[in-house]
Each structure stands twice: as C-alpha cells, then as structure tokens.
Amino acid sequence: MNFVEKAERIAREAHKRQKRWNGEPYIIHPEAVAEAMRIRIKESFLDDYMATAWLHDVIEDCNITVINLLEKNIPENVALAVLTLTKRKNESYLDYILRIRMKELSRLVKIEDIFHNMYSIPKDGSELNKTRLQRYELAKYMLEN
Template identity: 40%
Template sequence: MSASDLTQESGPDLVELARAIATSADEGQFRRDSVTPYIEHPAAVASRAPKSPESQAAAWLHDVLEDTDLSAADLLAQGIPARVVDAVEALTKQEGLSYEENLERVDANELAKGVKIADMLSNLADSPTKSQICKYARGLLKLLVE
C-alpha cells in the first residue's frame, strides 16, 4: 500500500482533522462585517475546492498560517500530511512579495492552485469592493489562463 493509498483511505478523517484544526484556530475571529464567524470562509472555500481529501484539507486550512499562531510544524505534528502543509504554505502570503509573486508560488503547487481559485471565487461571492473584484479577476486569469 502506498502513502497515497493511505491518504485516500483516511480521506474523510483527514478532512475532519483539518476542519477541527481550522475551527479551533479561527475561534473568536470574524469576517470583515465583524458578525460572520470567520470559519464560514474556509467552509465556503472547501465547498468550491476540488473534492479530493487533500484539496479539502488544504481548503479548510488555507488561512491558518497567515491568520493564526499555528505554524507548518504545528500542522505536521497534528497529523496533516506534508503535501497538504506544502500547499497551505504556498497559499500563505509572504511579506515582501507582490500579489503576482504570491500567485506564482500558488501556481507552482497544483494542490494550492485549485484551493486558491476556490478562495477567490468565495471572496468574489462575499460583497467585494471594486478593487478586490479587479484583483481577483487578475488572479483568476493568471491561474486559469497562463
């Protein structure tokens, strides 16, 4: 049995683990409206992301390194596979890099790419500003066309 077979067999467990980590990490955080619990955003991203267990796990965790005190090492220690953690790291904005440079990091990781597209679609469905609409349109064109 290969490691990928094991991941597929434990898929629902992986998704549940990722959901639990994200729910705990995001506890007490809210969306821009200061009313909507933040966890609704990763849930929306997961609903739009590719349906593989790894993609779903990355969708649930896509903002935790950026918005909480959790580290990549914490995710690995909690049982998140390295391939998923690599995708979450690719999805995490790096200070000093432009939006386009961050998108290049995402584009280089196929797992991250599918989650980022789902993230942008979720953000576009959440009352974006005109500036955000333009930004996400540029991002979607980069990830979908190039």
C-alpha cells in the same frame, strides 16, 4: 478521525474568534472553500483538497506553523500546500499568485478561495470594493490560464 476531520477541527479552533470584514464568523470562508473542493475534485484526491481548503488561511492568519500541522498528522503535501497559500511578508500580490500557480493543489484551492471572496464582496460601487474585485479577477485569470 481522518486528516480532513482534523483539518476542519484545527481550522475551527484557529479561526474561532475571527470575523470577516462583514462581521460574519471567519470560519464560513474556509467552510465554503472546502465545500467547493468537495464539489469540484474527483474522489481519489478529494481529501487532500478538502484538508487544504479548511486550512488555507491558518498559517497566515493564526498562530499556527507548518510544523504544528505536521505534528497534528496533517499529511506533508497538505501542510506544504497550506504553506504555499501563505502570503509572505513583503511579497507582492503578483509574486504570491505566480508562486501559487506552480503547485496544482494550492492553485485549485486558491481559485475557490478567490471565488468565495469575490462572491462575498458587496457590489456597492465603492472604490475599495471595485479595487478588491479587480485584483481578484486578475488573480483568477492568472491561476486559470
């Protein structure tokens, strides 16, 4: 089993009981981000991006640490990219996005994460969803420019 398959297995196990805000299984989100990376990234770096996409929420949302990832033979650069994608306690969203901008692997995965989140938000006109979309649009702009 290669490390992308390990990353997928870790993500599926870590998120197995989680649901998205709309009731769908949470794993649909990392799966979509991984697929976006497969389409976007050149072959020579694809595995790093795919593994990071699968794992991008496991430290923040699950009982998994960067040490756990390293112990499961996830490459150090992937484990550190996942750590970069983990919003710190008391960190503002702006500071979080600015930190991600510094690391290309994390930056590109976060862009696809944001695209999928934006696509998933209902266009129902609610203030909550308008605010979410605005926040994601600003973050996407910051990461792309």
